[in-house]
Amino acid sequence: MDLWVVWLVKAVLIYGGLITLAAGMTLAERKVSAWIQWRIGPNRVGPWGLLQPLADGIKFLFKEEMVPQDANPVLFRLAPMMAAMPPMIAVAVIPFAGELTILGHATTLSIADIDLSAIFVVAIGGLSVYGVILGGWSSNSKYSLLGGLRASAQMVSYELSLLLCILAVVVLSGSLDLRVIVAGQSGSLFAWNLWTQPLAFLLFVVATFAETNRHPFDFAECEPELVGGFHTEYSSMKFALFFIGEYCAMIVMACLTVTFFLGGPEVPFWPAAPWFIQLACFLAKAGFFLFLFLWVRWTLPRFRFDQLMALGWKVMLPLALLNLFVTGALVSLGVLD
Amino acid sequence: MVIVKRKELSFSERLFLPEIARALSHSLRTLFRKKITRQYPEEPLLTTAVTRGQPRLLEKEDGHLACVSCGLCEIACPAYAITIDGQETDRFIEREPERFEIDMLRCILCGFCEEACPKDAIFMSNELELADYSREALIYDIEKLKRPASALAERMEYIRKINDRWSTSSST
Numbered sequence: 001m002d003l004w005v006v007w008l009v010k011a012v013l014i015y016g017g018l019i020t021l022a023a024g025m026t027l028a029e030r031k032v033s034a035w036i037q038w039r040i041g042p043n044r045v046g047p048w049g050l051l052q053p054l055a056d057g058i059k060f061l062f063k064e065e066m067v068p069q070d071a072n073p074v075l076f077r078l079a080p081m082m083a084a085m086p087p088m089i090a091v092a093v094i095p096f097a098g099e100l101t102i103l104g105h106a107t108t109l110s111i112a113d114i115d116l117s118a119i120f121v122v123a124i125g126g127l128s129v130y131g132v133i134l135g136g137w138s139s140n141s142k143y144s145l146l147g148g149l150r151a152s153a154q155m156v157s158y159e160l161s162l163l164l165c166i167l168a169v170v171v172l173s174g175s176l177d178l179r180v181i182v183a184g185q186s187g188s189l190f191a192w193n194l195w196t197q198p199l200a201f202l203l204f205v206v207a208t209f210a211e212t213n214r215h216p217f218d219f220a221e222c223e224p225e226l227v228g229g230f231h232t233e234y235s236s237m238k239f240a241l242f243f244i245g246e247y248c249a250m251i252v253m254a255c256l257t258v259t260f261f262l263g264g265p266e267v268p269f270w271p272a273a274p275w276f277i278q279l280a281c282f283l284a285k286a287g288f289f290l291f292l293f294l295w296v297r298w299t300l301p302r303f304r305f306d307q308l309m310a311l312g313w314k315v316m317l318p319l320a321l322l323n324l325f326v327t328g329a330l331v332s333l334g335v336l337d
Numbered sequence: 338m339v340i341v342k343r344k345e346l347s348f349s350e351r352l353f354l355p356e357i358a359r360a361l362s363h364s365l366r367t368l369f370r371k372k373i374t375r376q377y378p379e380e381p382l383l384t385t386a387v388t389r390g391q392p393r394l395l396e397k398e399d400g401h402l403a404c405v406s407c408g409l410c411e412i413a414c415p416a417y418a419i420t421i422d423g424q425e426t427d428r429f430i431e432r433e434p435e436r437f438e439i440d441m442l443r444c445i446l447c448g449f450c451e452e453a454c455p456k457d458a459i460f461m462s463n464e465l466e467l468a469d470y471s472r473e474a475l476i477y478d479i480e481k482l483k484r485p486a487s488a489l490a491e492r493m494e495y496i497r498k499i500n501d502r503w504s505t506s507s508s509t
Binding site: 035036038296299 | 354357360361363364365367368369370371372373374376
């Protein structure tokens with residue numbers, strides 16, 4: 001059990017980092033998309049455009065807030081919060097680094113100590129779709145409604161594969177505690193779950209794209225068909241909250257990928273690294289997956305909706321079930337431990 | 338009737354993953370390509386003698402316009418952008434414009450005035466930027482239109498070359 005001061009310090013550190021990273025992601029998104037299109041990207045606000053997220057934030061705060069006449073006033077205002085909160089809660093259980101000392105107390109760099117953190121993180125993460133569905137429904141607009149409907153259908157299809165992949169990892173490490181899952185991957189580069197669960201890793205990464213509504217699965221937004229999808233009617237900071245939620249969800253998903261498959265904060269070839277090296281290593285690994293989100297966005301075209309459903313139910317779900325079955329069989333036979 | 342034969346996808350193509358990896362490597366390479374953005378106010382647009390910018394009046398070395406206010410450009414102008422009032426002078430040329438106005442909001446930069454001019458007095462300059470706060474400010478008078486020969490030299494040279502070509506072809 002941690003002292004409350006230690007908790008406070010860790011919470012401020014991690015949430016400050018999360019929000020800063022989410023703001024940085026908006027700039028990174030624009031920069032990477034510009035580079036892939038041979039452009040330069042934002043470079044006017046601050047050196048190298050670094051203050052652009054801040055300028056955007058100020059702009060969003062001062063924009064007029066519009067609520068459609070026939071919208072459900074309560075749910076319309078609630079939805080952006082419901083979209084932004086879950087990933088911020090889910091980040092609390094991710095172990096960013098191993099042992100460290102804050103104000104003379106030894107602790108680990110994760111805000112909450114929960115035995116069932118793997119369950120917690122997917123349970124809370126699954127809530128974020130409610131923000132999207134409610135936002136789409138309460139706007140009382142056909143485009144928003146279609147966006148929300150698509151989001152819900154997509155979540156149901158891909159959350160299953162996502163959970164089955166996590167379950168395979170849980171079976172392998174024998175615990176639902178993220179810290180134990182990380183500890184099980186320590187020792188060497190080849191102890192990472194990536195090598196024993198390559199199929200689960202692949203399916204997990206694909207499912208994270210669908211979970212976070214990113215290309216090529218961004219059917220909830222889908223500009224050419226649905227104007228803006230679920231956030232068509234939103235403006236000012238409410239609109240920005242959806243984006244903060246989306247970027248936080250991307251960060252959480254990248255962190256989870258690293259935690260489940262790439263050994264979390266494990267530094268390759270240096271098991272006894274100090275905590276800040278571990279944190280840097282964790283962020284570097286997560287950073288690759290964050291870059292992958294942007295990279296894939298400007299590479300793959302959007303699927304058709306029936307293709308998305310076919311891929312989810314006919315390909316990913318059977319593969320994930322097969323993977324779980326084989327993993328379970330091998331573990332119970334004692335081939336894997 | 339056209340029968341379109343669809344190519345059967347091979348197994349690796351139906352698997353998507355190798356093709357996705359190929360696409361990702363392609364977009365990763367474009368990430369490091371030379372940027373083609375022109376940062377406009379700092380890097381102005383490139384112009385040549387052929388650039389047909391806004392029309393400008395030639396100011397001779399003695400400080401007077403080359404224009405004799407014959408009104409041919411006014412007639413040639415398809416957008417009715419030019420307004421000329423002439424007046425007499427004591428100089429050898431005898432006539433000069435008292436008022437020469439081009440409404441830059443009407444001007445379509447066609448270059449007919451330049452072609453019509455018998456005295457080589459109006460040229461399409463390389464000036465492209467046109468912005469102001471009111472419509473009145475964009476009706477340019479003589480003061481705003483006149484340019485010394487040095488500013489128009491490249492275009493004047495080009496137009497003389499064009500005119501020479503016409504004259505030689507008509508004579509043969």
